[in-house]
Amino acid sequence: MAKKKIVLIIKSNPFSWKAFEALRQAVGLSMGHDLTIIFMKEGVYTLTDWKPQMIGIEPLDKSMEALGMTEATVVAEEEAIRERGIKLRQWPIEVKIRPKEEVCELVENAEVVITW
Amino acid sequence: MAKKKIVLIIKSNPFSWKAFEALRQAVGLSMGHDLTIIFMKEGVYTLTDWKPQMIGIEPLDKSMEALGMTEATVVAEEEAIRERGIKLRQWPIEVKIRPKEEVCELVENAEVVITW
Amino acid sequence: MNLLIVLASNPYSHDFNTAVKLAEASINRNHRTSIFFMGNGIYSVLRPEVKELYEKGAKIYYCAHNAQQRKIKPEEWAESSSMYGLSKLVTEADKVIMLD
Amino acid sequence: MNLLIVLASNPYSHDFNTAVKLAEASINRNHRTSIFFMGNGIYSVLRPEVKELYEKGAKIYYCAHNAQQRKIKPEEWAESSSMYGLSKLVTEADKVIMLD
Amino acid sequence: MVNNLWLIKRPADFPEADMLQPEDMIILIQDAVIRVPTIENWVACREDAVARNIKIPEDKMMDYTDIIDLIEKANKVIVW
Amino acid sequence: MVNNLWLIKRPADFPEADMLQPEDMIILIQDAVIRVPTIENWVACREDAVARNIKIPEDKMMDYTDIIDLIEKANKVIVW
Numbered sequence: 001m002a003k004k005k006i007v008l009i010i011k012s013n014p015f016s017w018k019a020f021e022a023l024r025q026a027v028g029l030s031m032g033h034d035l036t037i038i039f040m041k042e043g044v045y046t047l048t049d050w051k052p053q054m055i056g057i058e059p060l061d062k063s064m065e066a067l068g069m070t071e072a073t074v075v076a077e078e079e080a081i082r083e084r085g086i087k088l089r090q091w092p093i094e095v096k097i098r099p100k101e102e103v104c105e106l107v108e109n110a111e112v113v114i115t116w
Numbered sequence: 117m118a119k120k121k122i123v124l125i126i127k128s129n130p131f132s133w134k135a136f137e138a139l140r141q142a143v144g145l146s147m148g149h150d151l152t153i154i155f156m157k158e159g160v161y162t163l164t165d166w167k168p169q170m171i172g173i174e175p176l177d178k179s180m181e182a183l184g185m186t187e188a189t190v191v192a193e194e195e196a197i198r199e200r201g202i203k204l205r206q207w208p209i210e211v212k213i214r215p216k217e218e219v220c221e222l223v224e225n226a227e228v229v230i231t232w
Numbered sequence: 233m234n235l236l237i238v239l240a241s242n243p244y245s246h247d248f249n250t251a252v253k254l255a256e257a258s259i260n261r262n263h264r265t266s267i268f269f270m271g272n273g274i275y276s277v278l279r280p281e282v283k284e285l286y287e288k289g290a291k292i293y294y295c296a297h298n299a300q301q302r303k304i305k306p307e308e309w310a311e312s313s314s315m316y317g318l319s320k321l322v323t324e325a326d327k328v329i330m331l332d
Numbered sequence: 333m334n335l336l337i338v339l340a341s342n343p344y345s346h347d348f349n350t351a352v353k354l355a356e357a358s359i360n361r362n363h364r365t366s367i368f369f370m371g372n373g374i375y376s377v378l379r380p381e382v383k384e385l386y387e388k389g390a391k392i393y394y395c396a397h398n399a400q401q402r403k404i405k406p407e408e409w410a411e412s413s414s415m416y417g418l419s420k421l422v423t424e425a426d427k428v429i430m431l432d
Numbered sequence: 433m434v435n436n437l438w439l440i441k442r443p444a445d446f447p448e449a450d451m452l453q454p455e456d457m458i459i460l461i462q463d464a465v466i467r468v469p470t471i472e473n474w475v476a477c478r479e480d481a482v483a484r485n486i487k488i489p490e491d492k493m494m495d496y497t498d499i500i501d502l503i504e505k506a507n508k509v510i511v512w
Numbered sequence: 513m514v515n516n517l518w519l520i521k522r523p524a525d526f527p528e529a530d531m532l533q534p535e536d537m538i539i540l541i542q543d544a545v546i547r548v549p550t551i552e553n554w555v556a557c558r559e560d561a562v563a564r565n566i567k568i569p570e571d572k573m574m575d576y577t578d579i580i581d582l583i584e585k586a587n588k589v590i591v592w
Contacts, residue, residue: 004322015543015564017344018332021240021271021298028315032323045546045564054563056349056381104450108436112322113510114238114330120422131463131484133244134432137340137371137398144415148423161466161484170483172249172281220530224516228422229590230338230430233504242342243402244372246441246462253479254503257496263504272344275375278403302343303378329439329509333584346521346542353559354583357576363584429519429589 006033007110014045015055022116023063029114030070036106037067039095040077043116047076049089061092068093077103122149123226130161131171138232139179145230146186152222153183155211156193159232163192165205177208184209193219234264236325238318240271240332243279247331252281254329259288266325268318269310270295271332277306286310293317334364336425338418340371340432347373347431352381354429359388366425368418369410370395371432377406386410393417437506443467447512457506459499517586523547527592537586539579 006029010022029035039047052059067074068091076088078099088095098106107113122145126138145151155163168175183190184207192204194215204211214222223229235258241247251267258265267290269277276282277294286292286309293313294306306312313321322328335358341347351367358365367390369377376382377394386392386409393413394406406412413421422428435455440446443466446458458474465481468474468488476486478493494502503509515535520526521542526549532538538554545561548554548568556566558573574582583589 002323006322016346017271018240021332025240025270025315025318028317028319029322031316032319048565050565051563054559055346056352100448100450107451107510108453111508112325112328113436113508114328115511116240116330116332118423122422132246133371134340137432141340141370141415141418144417144419145422147416148419164485166485167483170479171246172252216528216530220528223531223590224533227588228425228428229516229588230428231591232340232430232432235500235503242372243375250461253496254500257500260497261500261504263500272342275343275402302375327503327506327509329503330511335580335583350541353576354580357580360577361580361584363580427583427586427589429583430591 004033004111005109006035006112006114007038007106008035009038009040009107009113009115010043010046011039011041011115012043013116014042015050015052015057017057018116019046020052020058020060020063023060023067025114026072027063027066027070030067030072035070035072036075036110037072038075038077038103038106040080040103044076044080044084044086044088047088047091047095048086065092075103075106120149120227121225122151122228122230123154123222124151125154125156125223125229125231126159126162127155127157127231128159129232130158131166131168131173133173134232135162136168136174136176136179139176139183141230142188143179143182143186146183146188151186151188152191152226153188154191154193154219154222156196156219160192160196160200160202160204163204163207163211164202181208191219191222233326234266234324235327235329236266236268236321237329238268238270238331239273239276240330241276242272243275248276248279251331252285255285255290256288259285259290264291265289266291266293266321268293268295268313268321270298270315270318273332274298274302274304277310278304283307283309293321333426334366334424335427335429336366336368336421337429338368338370338431339373339376340430341376342372343375348376348379351431352385355385355390356388359385359390364391365389366391366393366421368393368395368413368421370398370415370418373432374398374402374404377410378404383407383409393421434502434506437502437509439509439511440464441512444469445512446471447510457502459494459502514582514586517582517589519589519591520544521592524549525592526551527590537582539574539582
């Protein structure tokens with residue numbers, strides 16, 4: 001069966017196991033689908049230089065590395081980053097900063113939307 | 117050892133298993149302690165005529181009945197009820213409506229405070 | 233339709249109730265209905281409501297990695313799967329409902 | 333002091349991390365340290381961090397009713413208790429920290 | 433015809449206006465039924481509203497079967 | 513001497529002013545470290561702040577051992 005255009009949104013609960021599970025799921029979905037991962041709202045904190053292991057959470061690096069080897073696209077909402085005054089760290093995959101308007105378009109054009 | 121003055125506060129997550137567990141805990145604590153249960157903030161919804169079983173949660177009646185047979189006091193914050201425009205149902209134990217000021221005093225005078 | 237519900241939510245949560253009620257209604261409309269349990273959702277695979285859904289015709293899958301990590305042993309009617317397995321289920325599904 | 337931590341929170345939550353770190357620090361200061369697991373907190377009694385706390389000297393209790401309801405079988409070093417048992421632990425405790 | 437079907441779980445936690453298309457529809461479920469929105473195109477899950485003793489106009493309530501029928505007809509489902 | 517020791521878990525979710533006594537103290541833990549309060553008598557859990565990459569003045573940070581020492585000295589602990 002055909003590939004699907006999937007948008008996976010991480011919008012809540014930064015610094016938790018949710019981020020870890022969401023990215024593990026993203027790696028799985030990137031196999032066989034046209035996947036875009038969007039970080040918005042509180043979710044943009046996921047992309048900062050935080051230390052999951054200090055609070056008992058597995059690091060995200062392995063999933064991010066795996067995503068870097070796929071066709072998946074990673075997008076962060078420009079407004080969400082600006083409002084929170086935060087700085088993103090370097091990840092093993094390019095993070096594209098896009099305005100809210102483009103994020104909305106990506107959601108509208110997706111066939112499947114998964115939110116975390 | 118001596119009885120303690122315990123205040124158990126239910127302030128969040130109405131309509132969930134938390135309310136059920138909190139009241140089950142309250143029944144246990146009422147044996148051996150001087151217990152006051154305070155409903156405030158969103159927690160006051162717990163005292164309305166809701167139907168836990170419709171959303172897969174065990175009813176609270178058994179715990180409320182058990183509390184009615186103990187010396188425990190049940191207090192609901194007047195302001196929290198007024199702000200939400202809600203009506204409390206009849207429970208097997210008297211619910212005392214008290215202004216915020218008195219609620220604060222109860223918290224201040226407690227030896228142990230448990231929040232839900 | 234072919235409906236896929238993915239449950240990653242905490243045990244004894246509103247999402248569990250929503251998942252069960254939606255799955256029931258979907259089965260009653262004769263839709264192909266699957267539930268995939270992952271993350272903290274794995275604990276809910278032990279609940280009797282899930283077995284009932286299976287008996288009514290729902291397909292039950294779970295992430296074996298999460299089950300092992302959380303020391304949960306689902307019964308044999310639940311199908312051991314993975315994130316790759318989930319990806320294939322998404323391919324087949326007409327609608328996906330993600331609860332977490 | 334005699335410190336009692338009550339954990340009723342979801343598994344894999346911030347509260348679990350807070351409970352473990354506070355208990356560790358409390359043990360290191362030679363305080364009598366107990367953790368009581370109830371409600372959704374019962375799932376966390378299976379985590380290896382809890383066994384380590386037990387081995388360092390913490391007392392581990394759990395609500396038997398919640399464990400049975402959630403089909404969780406704690407290891408034998410964890411002590412089966414009840415809400416009445418919790419009430420007695422509160423009597424003995426100098427400080428109670430409720431996490432849910 | 434429904435374009436995107438939004439399942440809203442928390443009170444007053446709506447997707448921003450830019451995300452909603454004219455043909456989209458909102459279903460309030462779980463605790464979202466506590467606060468009724470000011471926008472037009474919404475309905476509420478009947479069981480979630482009745483269980484919480486929240487009064488909602490009869491024509492704004494939907495059974496799970498109705499919701500499943502909407503899910504079938506929608507372009508896609510987004511849980512918020 | 514600390515009267516009540518408040519452990520605050522969520523950003524900007526503080527007990528109302530009427531509840532705080534002059535000798536009370538607030539410790540920000542978990543996600544509460546994300547938003548620093550405007551009131552005076554607060555500190556933050558060091559690990560929770562550093563793990564989240566939140567910059568907090570050194571004299572406002574406390575290790576778990578410091579927190580346990582405060583818990584010992586406080587009249588009672590209230591988790592909010």
